[in-house]
Amino acid sequence: MNRSHFQRLATILVIVAGWIALVATSPPSSTIESEEFTGTVIVSPERPEVRVPFDLEFTQDEHDPGGSGMTIDVVHSWTDIAASRLPVTIQNPSGSVEVDSRYFVCRDCESSGELVIEWPWWETEGSVVVTWVASAALSYDTDTPPADASVAFEMDVPPIEIEESRIHPVEALDEPIQREELSLEGEPDPADHFRIAWPGWHVDPKEVPNSVLVRWGDQSATLVPGLAVEIPVTDLCIPDCEAELTYFLDREPSSFLGPWELIAPLTAAFVGGGTVEMSVNNIPVPSAKSAAIEREVTIPPDPGQEELVLTIVTDPIHDEIAPVARVSYVATAADSVAWVEYDRLTTRVGEHSAAYVDGEEPKDQDSTSVPLLCDQLECGAVVPIVFENELTEAASLLLDLDIEVFHADIVGHQVHASLTDPE
Amino acid sequence: MRRSLILHPVALTALVVLVVNDHILKDRYPGLATGKFSDFAGLALLPVLVVSTIELASRRRLSRRVLWLISSAAALGFVFAETTAFGSLLFEHGLGVAQFPVRLLLSGADSVAPIRHVADVADLIALPAAFIACLISRDAAVGSRESDHHHLTV
Numbered sequence: 171m172n173r174s175h176f177q178r179l180a181t182i183l184v185i186v187a188g189w190i191a192l193v194a195t196s197p198p199s200s201t202i203e204s205e206e207f208t209g210t211v212i213v214s215p216e217r218p219e220v221r222v223p224f225d226l227e228f229t230q231d232e233h234d235p236g237g238s239g240m241t242i243d244v245v246h247s248w249t250d251i252a253a254s255r256l257p258v259t260i261q262n263p264s265g266s267v268e269v270d271s272r273y274f275v276c277r278d279c280e281s282s283g284e285l286v287i288e289w290p291w292w293e294t295e296g297s298v299v300v301t302w303v304a305s306a307a308l309s310y311d312t313d314t315p316p317a318d319a320s321v322a323f324e325m326d327v328p329p330i331e332i333e334e335s336r337i338h339p340v341e342a343l344d345e346p347i348q349r350e351e352l353s354l355e356g357e358p359d360p361a362d363h364f365r366i367a368w369p370g371w372h373v374d375p376k377e378v379p380n381s382v383l384v385r386w387g388d389q390s391a392t393l394v395p396g397l398a399v400e401i402p403v404t405d406l407c408i409p410d411c412e413a414e415l416t417y418f419l420d421r422e423p424s425s426f427l428g429p430w431e432l433i434a435p436l437t438a439a440f441v442g443g444g445t446v447e448m449s450v451n452n453i454p455v456p457s458a459k460s461a462a463i464e465r466e467v468t469i470p471p472d473p474g475q476e477e478l479v480l481t482i483v484t485d486p487i488h489d490e491i492a493p494v495a496r497v498s499y500v501a502t503a504a505d506s507v508a509w510v511e512y513d514r515l516t517t518r519v520g521e522h523s524a525a526y527v528d529g530e531e532p533k534d535q536d537s538t539s540v541p542l543l544c545d546q547l548e549c550g551a552v553v554p555i556v557f558e559n560e561l562t563e564a565a566s567l568l569l570d571l572d573i574e575v576f577h578a579d580i581v582g583h584q585v586h587a588s589l590t591d592p593e
Numbered sequence: 594m595r596r597s598l599i600l601h602p603v604a605l606t607a608l609v610v611l612v613v614n615d616h617i618l619k620d621r622y623p624g625l626a627t628g629k630f631s632d633f634a635g636l637a638l639l640p641v642l643v644v645s646t647i648e649l650a651s652r653r654r655l656s657r658r659v660l661w662l663i664s665s666a667a668a669l670g671f672v673f674a675e676t677t678a679f680g681s682l683l684f685e686h687g688l689g690v691a692q693f694p695v696r697l698l699l700s701g702a703d704s705v706a707p708i709r710h711v712a713d714v715a716d717l718i719a720l721p722a723a724f725i726a727c728l729i730s731r732d733a734a735v736g737s738r739e740s741d742h743h744h745l746t747v
Contacts, residue, residue: 177596177597177600178649180600181597181599181600181645181649182649184599184600184604184605184608184645185599185642185645185646185649187608188599188604188608188638188641188642188645189642189646190695191608191611191612191615191638192611192635192638192639192642193688193691193692194691194692194694194695
C-alpha cells in the first residue's frame, strides 16, 4: 500500500467518524419527568367550556448562573386524550413551556398555563368525557441530569358535578341500568344503520366495569368507551321502526365504591335517511347504605396449613337485591395473605410479602369485594384466604367489613367472621 | 494539489473536541466553556466534512470559491437554527431523520424521533468557526505543495 492509498483510506475513515460524531451521536440527552397526572372532565352544551389550570415547578441550583451550557427545555405532554366522535376542541394539548432555560439555574421556578376544552357550539345535546394523562419533563443535552434537578406538575381539575337523577348505583347484573327508546320516521334503506357510542363513566374506570351490554330484541352488543357499535336498521325495524335499547353491566364490578354514572344520553345517530327520535329513561335507584364492621381474627400457628376460610354472614335483609361486602384486611403475619378467592373467581388483590417485625406498623393491606348471596333467611359469603407459605407462628388478620346494601335497610348490622379449616 | 481537509490537524482537533466534549466534558464540567466547545467544534467540522465528502466522491478538489459558499451556507443554517423557531424545529427534525439509521441499527428504533434543541442567540459567538475550513484550505494547499516539492527533490 503506497502513501496515496494510505492517505485515501485515512480520509475515508475520518470522514465516516466525523459524520457519526456530528450527526449520529450528538447531542446526547437525558430527561427528568414529573409524576403523571390524570384528569377527567365532562363538556356538554350546559358546560361548553372547561378550563383546567396547571402549574409547573422546577428546581435546579447546582450550577453557576453564568451558564451551565446545557440545553434545558420544560415540556408538558398530554397523552391518552380521549373523547367521543364529537369534535371537542382541546387547546394546548401538547407542546412546550419554555422557561429561561438555556442557562437554567432556578430554585422553585414556576410556570403556569391552562388546558381549555371546548364543546362544539353546533351540537345542542349530549356530553363528552375527556380524559388525559399529563406530565412535565426537563430535558438536558447531557447524558446525566444534575442531581438536584426536579420538576413537579400540578393540575387543578374542576370536580365533576353529577346530577342526582342520573346516578346509578350498581344492581344485579340482570337489571338494566338505562333504557332508551328509538323511533324512526320515514322509509329506511336496509343498508342504513344506527351508530351507538358510549363515552364512558364519570368516575375512575378502575372502579366500575369497563364495558356495558346493550340489548335490543334478542340481540346484544358490548359497548366500550370511545368505540361505536353499528346496529343494522333492519334489526331494529322489526316489525316497526321503534325499538328499546337497554343497557346492562356486562360483568360484576370489582368494587362497589359508587355512585357512578352512565353518561346519558348515549350518543346514538342514524346513518341514512329519516329522522331519529330518541328518549332516555333512566332507572332511579336509591343510594346505597352501608355498615362497617371491624373484626380482628387471630390465626393460631398451624404448620402445614395453607388455607383458611372466612365466612361472612349477615342477618336477614328485607330486600331482593344482594348486598355486597367489601373486605379489607391487614395481615400481621410473617407469611401473609396471597389472594382471596370467591366462587371460583380469583380476585388477585396484590402481592403480599409483609415481613412482620415487632413494633412495626403492619405493611400488608388490601381489599376485595364479594357479593353476599341472599336467600330468604340470610345472606352469606365464604371467602377462602390462601397463604403463600405455611404458617409457622401466630398471625392475625384485621378484617374491615364494609357492607353496602341497595334498596333496603340493613337489619342488625351483625356479621359473623369465623375461620375454619377447609378440611 | 492539497491533501483532504479532513486530515488537517485543525479538523482532526475539532473532531476530537466534539466527541470528548459532548460525551465526557459536558457531563463532568458543565459550564459556559463546555457549552460552547461543541458549537465551535461542530461548526468548524461541518463545512470540512461536506467538502471532504464531495471531494472524495468526485475525486477532484473543490475551488476555494465553492469552499466559501459551503462555509457561508453552514453559517447561515446555524444562524437560522439559533434565531428562529422554525429553524430550530427544522434542525430538530433534520437531525432526527439523520440519526434514524444509527438508532435503527443500535436500538431497533422503529420511527424517526426529533432531537431536542433550544434556539439560543448567544451561540452565534461560534459563528466564525464556520470559516475555519477556508483558512485551513490555504494551509493545506501550501503544506501539500511543500510536501510535493520535498518528494520531488528527494
